[in-house]
Amino acid sequence: MNLRMLAAATVVAGMAAPAFAADLPKTVTLTAYGTTSSGYAQSIAIGAMLKQRHDVELRVIPGKNDVSRMIPVVKKRAHLCACGIAAAFTQEGVFMFGSKNWGPMAVRNLYNNAKGPHGLMPVVAGDAGVKAAADLKGKKMAWIKGAPALNVNLTALMAFGGVTWDDVTRVEFPGWKQAVDGVIGGQADAVMVSTMSPHVNRLMASPRGNWWVSLPHDDKEGWARAKAVAPFWNPNKVTLGIGLENNISGKPEFDGQMYPYPIVIGLADDLSDDFTYAMTKAVMEGYEGEGGYGTLKGTAGYQLDAQNLKWVFPYAGGSIRYYKEAGAWGAEEEAYNNALLKRQDVLMSTWATYYAANKDMEDDAFEAGWAEAREAALTAAGLDAPFS
Numbered sequence: 001m002n003l004r005m006l007a008a009a010t011v012v013a014g015m016a017a018p019a020f021a022a023d024l025p026k027t028v029t030l031t032a033y034g035t036t037s038s039g040y041a042q043s044i045a046i047g048a049m050l051k052q053r054h055d056v057e058l059r060v061i062p063g064k065n066d067v068s069r070m071i072p073v074v075k076k077r078a079h080l081c082a083c084g085i086a087a088a089f090t091q092e093g094v095f096m097f098g099s100k101n102w103g104p105m106a107v108r109n110l111y112n113n114a115k116g117p118h119g120l121m122p123v124v125a126g127d128a129g130v131k132a133a134a135d136l137k138g139k140k141m142a143w144i145k146g147a148p149a150l151n152v153n154l155t156a157l158m159a160f161g162g163v164t165w166d167d168v169t170r171v172e173f174p175g176w177k178q179a180v181d182g183v184i185g186g187q188a189d190a191v192m193v194s195t196m197s198p199h200v201n202r203l204m205a206s207p208r209g210n211w212w213v214s215l216p217h218d219d220k221e222g223w224a225r226a227k228a229v230a231p232f233w234n235p236n237k238v239t240l241g242i243g244l245e246n247n248i249s250g251k252p253e254f255d256g257q258m259y260p261y262p263i264v265i266g267l268a269d270d271l272s273d274d275f276t277y278a279m280t281k282a283v284m285e286g287y288e289g290e291g292g293y294g295t296l297k298g299t300a301g302y303q304l305d306a307q308n309l310k311w312v313f314p315y316a317g318g319s320i321r322y323y324k325e326a327g328a329w330g331a332e333e334e335a336y337n338n339a340l341l342k343r344q345d346v347l348m349s350t351w352a353t354y355y356a357a358n359k360d361m362e363d364d365a366f367e368a369g370w371a372e373a374r375e376a377a378l379t380a381a382g383l384d385a386p387f388s
Contacts, residue, residue: 020281021054023274025079029059030261030267031069032082037062038298039082039262042113045293046283046302052291054282066149067096070155077272079277080110085149088232088312090265091344092134093351093374094387095148098367103355104374106268109313110280112260113299115306119195119212119238119256122157126209128189131248133161133213133222140169141274142179142188150176150192152387156230157190160215193300195241195256204243212238212247214254231311231386232259260301265313277318284322309333343383354358 028050033039040062047058061078063069064088072078081087089095093104122369124130128139136158144150148304158164171188173179180199182188184206193200195212204210215222217235227233238244244252266276284304287294293302300306304326309315315323323329353374358366371388378385 002192004294007059008098018054020278021056021274023278024050024054024056024282026055027057027059028080028279029061029062029072029078030080030082030218030264031061031072031078033069033084039084042262042293042296042299042302043082045296045299046286049286049291049293051384056122056282064089065146070097073267073270074105077357079270080159080264080266080277080366082264084261084263085232085259087263087265089148091313091347092387093347093370096146097333098370100355100359100363100366101342103351103370104344106348107265107276107313108268108271108316108319109311110261110264110266110276110316110319111283111307112309113301113306114260114313115257115301115303116236116238116298117238118234119236119241120153120192121195121212121238121256122190123155123183123195123200123203124190124211124213125183125186126211127207128211130189130211130213131180133157133215134163136161136163136190136213137167137325138169139189140171140187142166142191143170143172143181144176144191145172145174146240147176150179152230152292153192154190155228155335156176156233157213157215157333159229160219160226161213162222162225195238197242200242204246210243212241212254212256214248215256217255225259228384229386231384232310233257234259234311260308260311263313264288265309266316271316271318273316273318273321276316277321280316280319284326310336312340314344324326340384342381346377346381346383347374350374 004137030043032043043060050056050058061072069081069083070090073081085316089097091107130136173182180193183191184203200210238256238257247254268283283302286292287303293299320329350373354370358369375385375388
């Protein structure tokens with residue numbers, strides 16, 4: 001072997017993928033939000049890391065809505081979904097996932113982008129006379145057709161202040177952008193957004209202005225009411241966004257909320273422990289260094305210290321193995337995870353019984369009956385029944 005060949009062999013050996021990467025297929029397929037979304041961009045960055053470090057292709061399939069992102073996973077055309085919070089509705093079998101074609105599913109979480117300085121919050125028109133969540137009583141709230149995640153979040157904000165839909169005027173919009181336009185134009189007073197959404201600039205620049213409703217983290221009763229509606233809510237100090245100074249403190253930060261996005265899930269029956277271990281390890285250890293995806297802004301929440309291992313989804317077996325090795329998983333996490341698995345068992349066994357007895361029922365009646373059966377089964381098992 002000449003010196004040039006020896007040098008080349010040395011370089012290749014130095015770049016060889018670690019042993020665990022052998023448990024990843026040559027191509028991992030993942031569904032995500034559309035090509036202009038942050039979740040899609042993050043998935044592409046992680047894919048570049050997987051290719052450079054492990055010689056694994058990450059194929060990212062964009063989906064325009066929650067159902068279209070889950071269909072390839074259910075049909076075994078994708079390993080994983082980089083989902084939004086509608087993943088919780090998939091697990092619970094509610095809203096669009098409470099129809100005959102769906103029902104609750106055995107979702108398993110691998111890892112999430114679980115931390116960031118921004119917030120996922122409803123924004124309120126600055127001239128609406130709202131200072132705190134309780135002031136939403138009597139206001140016009142944007143209800144977006146076919147967008148249960150957005151509507152649940154707005155409901156949770158109202159609940160924080162002890163306000164219900166009976167206390168406000170519900171204004172329906174066909175889509176999210178139309179709802180934002182509706183707030184700007186005065187048809188509604190509040191709509192769900194990210195604090196970084198460029199549409200907030202439009203509201204702030206309009207005659208109405210913008211206002212962020214603070215969710216004081218020490219208000220235990222308010223948080224209990226909000227989490228009864230949206231159990232996936234997490235307190236978060238919001239320091240990144242547009243017009244942040246327009247809150248009750250007058251400073252460019254406030255007590256708000258954020259939940260992970262994207263949420264990387266798959267279905268239990270389709271995920272091997274070796275695959276989920278290798279995928280989790282690759283992402284957890286692929287943030288820094290040459291070829292790491294951390295060069296993309298907004299990806300710090302994938303790191304190990306950002307993960308919330310006691311959230312709303314049970315974790316995949318291989319992911320648990322990695323978290324144990326990393327010293328992040330103990331008895332508390334194990335007990336919490338087992339409780340989530342029990343919840344899934346209750347939901348899925350209830351669905352199986354209900355579906356068998358009612359599959360010939362008209363769709364609307366079927367879905368209404370399932371909602372009642374689901375709530376009754378969870379309550380009988382001593383479990384919370386949100387989204388009822």
